[in-house]
Amino acid sequence: xxxxxxxxxxxxxxxxxxxxxxxxxxxxxxxxxxxxxxxxxxxxxxxxxxxxxxxxxxxxxxxxxxxxxxxxxxxxxxxxxxxxxxxxxxxxxxxxxxxxxxxxxxxxxxxxxxxxxxxxxxxxxxxxxxxxxxxxxxxxxxxxxxxxxxxxxxxxxxxxxxxxxxxxxxxxxxxxxxxxxxxxxxxxxxxxxxxxxxxxxxxxxxxxxxxxxxxxxxxxxxxxxxxxxxxxxxxxxxxxxxxxxxxxxxxxxxxxxxxxxxxxxxxxxxxxxxxxxxxxxxxxx
Amino acid sequence: xxxxxxxxxxxxxxxxxxxxxxxxxxxxxxxxxxxxxxxxxxxxxxxxxxxxxxxxxxxxxxxxxxxxxxxxxxxxxxxxxxxxxxxxxxxxxxxxxxxxxxxxxxxxxxxxxxxxxxxxxxxxxxxxxxxxxxxxxxxxxxxxxxxxxxxxxxxxxxxxxxxxxxxxxxxxxxxxxxxxxxxxxxxxxxxxxxxxxxxxxxxxxxxxxxxxxxxxxxxxxxxxxxxxxxxxxxxxxxxxxxxxxxxxxxxxxxxxxxxxxxxxxxxxxxxxxxxxxxxxxxxxxxxxxxxxxxxxxxxxxxxxxxxxxx
Amino acid sequence: xxxxxxxxxxxxxxxxxxxxxxxxxxxxxxxxxxxxxxxxxxxxxxxxxxxxxxxxxxxxxxxxxxxxxxxxxxxxxxxxxxxxxxxxxxxxxxxxxxxxxxxxxxxxxxxxxxxxxxxxxxxxxxxxxxxxxxxxxxxxxxxxxxxxxxxxxxxxxxxxxxxxxxxxxxxxxxxxxxxxxxxxxxxxxxxxxxxxxxxxxxxxxxxxxxxxxxxxxxxxxxxxxxxxxxxxxxxxxxxxxxxxxxxxxxxxxxxxxxxxxxxxxxxxxxxxxxxxxxxxxxxxxxxxxxxxxxxxxxxxxxxxxxxxxxxxxxxxxxxxxxxxxxxxxxxxxxxxxxxxxxxxxxxxxxxxxxxxxxxxxxxxx
Numbered sequence: 034x035x036x037x038x039x040x041x042x043x044x045x046x047x048x049x050x051x052x053x054x055x056x057x058x059x060x061x062x063x064x065x066x067x068x069x070x071x072x073x074x075x076x077x078x079x080x081x082x083x084x085x086x087x088x089x090x091x092x093x094x095x096x097x098x099x100x101x102x103x104x105x106x107x108x109x110x111x112x113x114x115x116x117x118x119x120x121x122x123x124x125x126x127x128x129x130x131x132x133x134x135x136x137x138x139x140x141x142x143x144x145x146x147x148x149x150x151x152x153x154x155x156x157x158x159x160x161x162x163x164x165x166x167x168x169x170x171x172x173x174x175x176x177x178x179x180x181x182x183x184x185x186x187x188x189x190x191x192x193x194x195x196x197x198x199x200x201x202x203x204x205x206x207x208x209x210x211x212x213x214x215x216x217x218x219x220x221x222x223x224x225x226x227x228x229x230x231x232x233x234x235x236x237x238x239x240x241x242x243x244x245x246x247x248x249x250x251x252x253x254x255x256x257x258x259x260x261x262x263x264x265x266x267x268x269x270x271x272x273x274x275x276x277x278x279x280x281x282x283x284x285x286x287x288x289x290x291x292x293x294x295x296x297x298x299x300x301x302x303x304x305x306x307x308x309x310x311x312x313x314x315x316x317x318x
Numbered sequence: 319x320x321x322x323x324x325x326x327x328x329x330x331x332x333x334x335x336x337x338x339x340x341x342x343x344x345x346x347x348x349x350x351x352x353x354x355x356x357x358x359x360x361x362x363x364x365x366x367x368x369x370x371x372x373x374x375x376x377x378x379x380x381x382x383x384x385x386x387x388x389x390x391x392x393x394x395x396x397x398x399x400x401x402x403x404x405x406x407x408x409x410x411x412x413x414x415x416x417x418x419x420x421x422x423x424x425x426x427x428x429x430x431x432x433x434x435x436x437x438x439x440x441x442x443x444x445x446x447x448x449x450x451x452x453x454x455x456x457x458x459x460x461x462x463x464x465x466x467x468x469x470x471x472x473x474x475x476x477x478x479x480x481x482x483x484x485x486x487x488x489x490x491x492x493x494x495x496x497x498x499x500x501x502x503x504x505x506x507x508x509x510x511x512x513x514x515x516x517x518x519x520x521x522x523x524x525x526x527x528x529x530x531x532x533x534x535x536x537x538x539x540x541x542x543x544x545x546x547x548x549x550x551x552x553x554x555x556x557x558x559x560x561x562x563x564x565x566x567x568x569x570x571x572x573x574x575x576x577x578x579x580x581x582x583x584x585x586x587x588x589x590x591x592x593x594x595x596x597x598x599x600x601x602x603x604x605x606x607x608x609x610x611x612x613x614x615x616x617x618x619x620x621x622x623x624x625x626x627x628x
Numbered sequence: 629x630x631x632x633x634x635x636x637x638x639x640x641x642x643x644x645x646x647x648x649x650x651x652x653x654x655x656x657x658x659x660x661x662x663x664x665x666x667x668x669x670x671x672x673x674x675x676x677x678x679x680x681x682x683x684x685x686x687x688x689x690x691x692x693x694x695x696x697x698x699x700x701x702x703x704x705x706x707x708x709x710x711x712x713x714x715x716x717x718x719x720x721x722x723x724x725x726x727x728x729x730x731x732x733x734x735x736x737x738x739x740x741x742x743x744x745x746x747x748x749x750x751x752x753x754x755x756x757x758x759x760x761x762x763x764x765x766x767x768x769x770x771x772x773x774x775x776x777x778x779x780x781x782x783x784x785x786x787x788x789x790x791x792x793x794x795x796x797x798x799x800x801x802x803x804x805x806x807x808x809x810x811x812x813x814x815x816x817x818x819x820x821x822x823x824x825x826x827x828x829x830x831x832x833x834x835x836x837x838x839x840x841x842x843x844x845x846x847x848x849x850x851x852x853x854x855x856x857x858x859x860x861x862x863x864x865x866x867x868x869x870x871x872x873x874x875x876x877x878x879x880x881x882x883x884x885x886x887x888x889x890x891x892x893x894x895x896x897x898x899x900x901x902x903x904x905x906x907x908x909x910x911x912x913x914x915x916x917x918x919x920x921x922x923x924x925x926x927x928x929x930x931x932x933x934x935x936x937x938x939x940x941x942x943x944x945x946x947x948x949x950x951x952x953x954x955x956x957x958x959x960x961x962x963x964x965x966x967x968x969x970x971x972x973x974x975x976x977x978x979x980x981x982x983x984x985x986x987x988x989x990x991x992x993x
Contacts, residue, residue, distance in 0.1 A: 052510045052575055055535070065430040065434070068429075068510075071490065071503070071508065072452040072503070074795040075467045075503070076459075078467050079463040085614060113546040134349060137345055138337075138342060140338075140342050141335075141343035142331050142339075144334070144339070145335075145343070146339075150838075154343060157346075157350055157355075163609070166564065167585065168606045169354065171361055171584060171599060171602045172360065173353070173354075174588060175357060175360050175361050176356060176357030176361075178551060195354055198346055202392075214395065216358045218710075218719075219710070219719055220688065220719045220736070220740075220772075221710040222785075223711075223716065223788065224711045226711060227334060227338070228444070231335070233726055255456075256457065258456075272552065273458045291458040292463065296459060299454045299456060300455070
């Protein structure tokens with residue numbers, strides 16, 4: 034991230050030079066299309082059938098919004114509303130907490146120079162990513178049970194914070210890595226205290242990465258199933274666990290409506306995160 | 319400026335925030351240390367404890383969990399041990415499933431990644447976006463959607479029948495194939511992205527040189543391109559294989575009782591009163607060890623390749 | 629410099645810098661001692677990696693001092709953090725804050741010092757005028773050219789009225805014409821404001837044109853301090869002689885010593901060299917002869933030293949000649965093309981050379 038360009042842009046034409054004939058592989062385009070079809074088909078089908086008027090899940094009865102109504106006002110609506118509230122509130126708090134922790138860790142790692150234990154530190158921060166989710170779930174359950182941490186809202190929140198940290202960390206660290214250290218040095222040279230240098234100079238420059246990290250952590254928390262399922266105990270549901278429980282009894286149309294809603298929200302959040310990240314690289318530099 | 323770089327450039331350990339690094343890192347270290355490392359250690363301990371009747375444990379050392387894994391000691395536990403295949407076979411099946419899913423992802427993911435990497439520069443982010451959006455949808459929802467699609471009475475079968483391709487529905491659900499499909503669906507972007515990154519860095523002048531020397535596109539692929547993008551391919555395979563090993567949702571929703579994988583086995587141990595916590599802990603430890611071995615081999619490979627070229 | 633007693637602005641006392649510890653330690657600076665005077669334009673000159681930027685950053689407080697100390701107008705500042713030193717830096721990469729306007733950048737130091745809003749705006753605009761960017765106050769750094777950014781960086785560093793201004797190769801990214809114009813501007817600003825400038829560069833022409841005094845550095849060591857003329861005319865050692873301008877270097881045996889001159893032999897001919905430091909008869913030393921101190925005599929017999937022209941290179945203002953002396957030694961001669969016909973010698977021709985008084989210097993070991 035440079036304010037000015039000292040070296041002429043060295044990313045001169047690379048692949049565009051080679052004749053497209055050399056680069057083309059027949060059959061790769063169809064496979065790519067197939068890939069995209071495979072990826073979207075199930076989701077699109079669910080979306081379509083969520084508007085199915087018929088109660089039978091397999092016969093098409095015409096377009097209708099009744100299942101969406103059912104989600105919000107039907108028999109299970111209350112259950113879903115509470116679950117949604119749990120999911121959203123936990124995701125918000127977990128995302129905020131893990132983003133703060135991740136920001137602090139990123140500054141420590143990226144600006145800390147090389148120190149003994151730095152690779153171990155990085156391994157520790159990314160540990161939640163490397164341990165299989167089910168192992169984390171089991172370990173957390175066992176641990177909470179041993180120390181007497183009652184399973185419930187708080188236990189879910191704590192577990193979420195832990196695995197959100199590396200997800201928030203990665204975009205923040207990536208962004209910080211691209212910010213040259215002379216900005217904060219210039220701030221110090223101009224009589225700013227370290228705190229002022231951080232708040233007024235480094236933090237604004239890191240903002241797109243932090244926002245990206247926050248959104249990423251938010252989505253990850255919102256979507257989590259396995260760990261939540263293990264540590265939540267009996268009395269509480271989040272949206273994914275509620276959906277799972279419902280699906281176990283058979284796929285009902287209102288589930289498809291709910292799924293479509295969640296699907297659209299996820300896509301919206303990712304798109305926002307994507308554009309936030311991109312804008313950070315362009316303007317205001 | 320080769321030798322002068324370290325001396326002339328500022329920053330490093332004398333940078334503004336450098337001296338605060340331990341303060342900045344400790345909170346995260348504590349959180350992860352206390353809520354992940356300690357739990358895993360606890361889990362290790364549990365795997366050596368005795369099972370309590372209604373789930374939970376009795377704090378008594380025992381190798382019963384690991385023993386149960388491998389040996390069948392009969393109904394009352396006093397017969398000479400025979401090899402217990404049930405659980406071992408579950409592990410092998412998991413490895414096989416994860417492997418198949420990886421191959422499937424590779425077969426579809428490599429051409430896709432290559433294709434995207436050879437698009438005009440400004441369109442590439444759009445393609446990548448398209449490929450990764452589905453990933454951002456809740457895994458549970460994606461798996462449920464897949465289940466919905468391929469059920470006996472699901473839209474896929476209906477379509478095929480109504481178009482006359484089939485007479486009766488193909489039984490896809492609750493088969494190995496369904497699980498593999500589910501795993502493929504879950505982790506495909508993880509195969510595409512690293513391969514894309516590698517191909518994007520590939521200099522096609524090398525292909526031109528190969529053509530100049532009478533290679534065709536397939537021999538170029540095999541002898542020139544693939545070796546160059548090897549690191550991306552391996553990274554993609556690891557990123558698909560490892561999560562697939564421990565997956566729960568795909569085998570549970572799509573595989574049914576006959577297609578248990580490690581994830582389902584473990585989950586069962588902690589459900590309600592029939593559970594066997596030490597056994598579940600033991601199975602988790604074995605899974606974790608497997609995964610860590612794979613990761614360490616990979617890490618060692620990486621550092622060896624790096625030191626070779628630095 | 630007349631009879632005026634000059635105050636020492638910065639006193640660098642036996643300063644050492646080491647990066648890292650143990651076997652991986654890299655020594656960037658070994659025992660540097662420099663006195664920089666008040667109101668001086670002082671330059672640290674040397675090739676990449678010689679430690680000049682490290683020394684500058686240590687004055688700024690952005691690098692720690694491993695050993696030795698630094699005084700600012702008599703006060704020890706070694707342990708003072710950068711934001712407590714009344715010293716400001718113009719960074720090589722400018723380091724303008726991208727999310728602030730030009731005016732906000734310039735006013736930043738004053739804001740951190742807690743000045744009143746009106747004072748900040750006043751002073752910032754004054755600085756903007758000083759660097760002739762009056763209309764650009766509301767722009768962002770990314771909207772400015774390299775030269776404009778450089779001037780904003782300068783204005784920003786000058787705004788808080790520092791006691792000393794540090795400049796880390798500020799002109800290195802500019803093209804030649806701009807660089808030359810900026811050299812003049814910088815010198816003018818220094819004279820107008822009276823602030824002590826410490827300037828770092830690897831470009832000797834820059835150092836020679838702008839500085840009151842120059843400290844030549846190499847490999848973390850101080851080679852020589854002096855005015856431009858002193859450095860050029862009286863280089864102390866081989867490095868300084870070779871780094872600034874061109875020179876001929878010869879190993880000779882001192883045959884005799886007369887007052888401040890040492891007698892030695894090149895090309896078979898005896899010449900006298902000005903002695904730096906001490907000289908011992910019979911010892912082997914190195915001498916430096918600047919190419920322009922040799923002139924051609926009208927005929928070979930008149931020349932003190934004789935030889936044959938090997939090659940000549942036309943350089944516009946001068947012509948450079950490679951001459952082989954009678955004993956095989958090669959020497960470079962420069963002659964100004966002052967007349968239309970020039971010196972008019974051809975390769976292969978036998979010529980005579982005259983060495984100007986003081987043209988040969990004995991170098992320190």
